[in-house]
Amino acid sequence: MISKILVPVDGSSHADLAAEKAVEIAEKFNARVTFYHVIFPPSRYMVVDIPPDFFQNLLDEMEKQGQNLLARYVEKYQGRVSVSSLIDFGHPADMICRRAEEDKYDMIVIGTRGLGAIKGYLLGSVSDRVSHHARVSVLIVK
Numbered sequence: 765m766i767s768k769i770l771v772p773v774d775g776s777s778h779a780d781l782a783a784e785k786a787v788e789i790a791e792k793f794n795a796r797v798t799f800y801h802v803i804f805p806p807s808r809y810m811v812v813d814i815p816p817d818f819f820q821n822l823l824d825e826m827e828k829q830g831q832n833l834l835a836r837y838v839e840k841y842q843g844r845v846s847v848s849s850l851i852d853f854g855h856p857a858d859m860i861c862r863r864a865e866e867d868k869y870d871m872i873v874i875g876t877r878g879l880g881a882i883k884g885y886l887l888g889s890v891s892d893r894v895s896h897h898a899r900v901s902v903l904i905v906k
C-alpha cells in the first residue's frame with residue numbers, strides 16, 4: 765500500500781523528473797504527494813561584523829524562495845493528485861530521512877542529482893545519503 769509519498773525538491777530539473785514520477789505513482793495508488801524543501805542555513809558564526817538583522821533577513825529570504833519553489837509544484841500538480849508542501853531548516857539528507865520516518869511516509873521519490881552537479885558522479889550527496897540511511901523505500905529517478 766502506498767498512500768503517502770515524500771518528494772524532496774531543490775529547484776533542479778532532476779527534482780522535476782522525480783516529482784513527475786511521484787505523481788504518476790500517486791495517480792495509480794490514489795496516494796498523497798508532499799513536496800518537501802530543506803533549507804541548509806549558513807552558520808551565523810562564519811561571518812563577523814554583520815548588521816544584527818542580516819542573518820535573520822537571509823533566512824527569511826531563503827524561506828521565501830523555498831515557499832515559492834514549493835508553490836510552483838503544488839500549482840502544477842494539484843489538479844491531478846492530492847498534494848501538500850512542507851519546508852524545514854537543517855541538513856537536507858538528515859531532515860528528509862527523519863521526516864519520512866517520523867511522519868510515516870511509504871516512499872521517498874528523489875532525483876539522482878541536484879543543483880550542485882559535479883561531473884562524473886552518478887548520485888549527488890543528498891540522494892546518496894538518503895538512499896543509504898532512510899528507513900523507508902527510496903526511488904531514485906533517473
Ligand SMILES: Nc1ncnc2c1ncn2[C@@H]1O[C@H](COP(=O)(O)OP(=O)(O)O)[C@@H](O)[C@H]1O
Binds near residue numbers: 800873882887888
Ligand atoms: N535542500 C534540499 N531539499 C530537498 N530536496 C533536496 C535538497 N537538495 C537535494 N534534494 C533532492 O536530492 C536530489 C539530489 O540532489 P543532490 O544529492 O543534492 O545532488 P547534487 O550533489 O548534484 O546537488 C535532488 O534532485 C532533490 O530531489
Ligand SMILES: [Mg+2]
Binds near residue numbers: 888
Ligand atoms: Mg545538491
